[in-house]
Amino acid sequence: xxxxxxxxxxxxxxxxxxxxxxxxxxxxxxxxxxxxxxxxxxxxxxxxxxxxxxxxxxxxxxxxxxxxxxxxxxxxxxxxxxxxxxxxxxxxxxxxxxxxxxxxxxxxxxxxxxxxxxxxxxxxxxxxxxxxxxxxxxxxxxxxxxxxx
Amino acid sequence: xxxxxxxxxxxxxxxxxxxxxxxxxxxxxxxxxxxxxxxxxxxxxxxxxxxxxxxxxxxxxxxxxxxxxxxxxxxxxxxxxxxxxxxxxxxxxxxxxxxxxxxxxxxxxxxxxxxxxxxxxxxxxxxxxxxxxxxxxxxxxxxxxxx
Numbered sequence: 534x535x536x537x538x539x540x541x542x543x544x545x546x547x548x549x550x551x552x553x554x555x556x557x558x559x560x561x562x563x564x565x566x567x568x569x570x571x572x573x574x575x576x577x578x579x580x581x582x583x584x585x586x587x588x589x590x591x592x593x594x595x596x597x598x599x600x601x602x603x604x605x606x607x608x609x610x611x612x613x614x615x616x617x618x619x620x621x622x623x624x625x626x627x628x629x630x631x632x633x634x635x636x637x638x639x640x641x642x643x644x645x646x647x648x649x650x651x652x653x654x655x656x657x658x659x660x661x662x663x664x665x666x667x668x669x670x671x672x673x674x675x676x677x678x679x680x681x682x
Numbered sequence: 683x684x685x686x687x688x689x690x691x692x693x694x695x696x697x698x699x700x701x702x703x704x705x706x707x708x709x710x711x712x713x714x715x716x717x718x719x720x721x722x723x724x725x726x727x728x729x730x731x732x733x734x735x736x737x738x739x740x741x742x743x744x745x746x747x748x749x750x751x752x753x754x755x756x757x758x759x760x761x762x763x764x765x766x767x768x769x770x771x772x773x774x775x776x777x778x779x780x781x782x783x784x785x786x787x788x789x790x791x792x793x794x795x796x797x798x799x800x801x802x803x804x805x806x807x808x809x810x811x812x813x814x815x816x817x818x819x820x821x822x823x824x825x826x827x828x829x
Contacts, residue, residue: 545692566690568754665807
C-alpha cells in the first residue's frame with residue numbers, strides 16, 4: 534500500500550479511486566478530523582490553535598499570511614508522508630480548506646520538489662475524458678505496485 | 683494513525699437500484715458498533731477506524747461501481763457543519779461534491795470497463811493553451827476583417 538497525496542485534497546473521486554485500487558489516500562479530511570476530535574478547541578475547525586501557524590513556518594516564511602501557514606499545518610504533514618501524488622490541475626472550485634490560491638500554489642510546488650511519482654490530470658469535461666481520467670489513475674496506481682516490494 | 687481513532691466516512695451513492703436505506707439495514711444486520719446517519723447522498727458513518735473501514739469495505743461490495751467512499755473530517759450532525767445552526771446555505775464541502783457528482787456515472791462506466799479488462803492505456807486529451815504568436819495572428823485577422 535502506497536501513501537498517495539491527492540489534490541484537491543477534499544476530492545471524493547480521487548479519495549475513492551485511490552482507496553478502491555488498494556492504496557492509502559492522504560486527504561485533508563483526516564487532519565481536520567484529528568483537530569475536531571482533539572479536546573480544547575473552541576470552534577473547530579474554524580479556530581486553529583496558535584501552534585498551527587508555527588508548524589506552518591516550516592513551509593512558508595513568517596511574512597506569509599497566517600491563513601497560508603495555518604493551512605500548511607494541515608497539508609504539510611500529509612506532504613511529508615506522501616510516497617506518490619495525483620494532482621488535478623486548476624480545479625474549477627476550491628472552497629474551505631482548499632480555498633486559498635496561494636496555499637494551493639505552495640502545495641503544488643512542494644509536491645514537485647519531492648522525488649516521488651506524480652500523475653497530473655485535468656478535471657474531465659466530457660464522458661470520454663472522465664473515463665480516461667479513471668483509466669490513467671488506475672494505470673498509475675498499478676505502476677506503483679504494492680509499496681515496499 | 684491508530685485503529686481505535688474515531689473517524690467518519692461518507693458513503694456516496696450514485697445508483698438507480700441501491701438506496702441509502704438498503705445500506706443502513708445491512709449495517710444494522712452486521713451489528714457493527716458505529717453511528718450511522720442517513721443523508722440525501724447516502725450515509726455518514728462514525729466509529730473506531732478499524733470498524734468503520736471494515737463496514738465501508740462491506741458496503742462497497744453491495745454495489746461496487748456505484749458506491750463512492752471518502753473520509754470526512756467532521757462527525758455526523760456536527761453543529762459547525764449542520765445547516766440548522768448556521769442559518770441555512772450550503773454546507774462547507776457541498777461545492778466540491780456539486781462539482782464531482784455529475785462525473786460519477788462516467789466513473790462508474792470506467793470502473794466497469796476496468797472490470798472487463800478494457801481501456802488500459804487510455805489517455806485524456808489535454809487542451810494546451812495556444813502560443814502567443816498564434817493568438818497574435820488571430821487578433822490581426824479579426825482586426826483586418828472588422829475594418
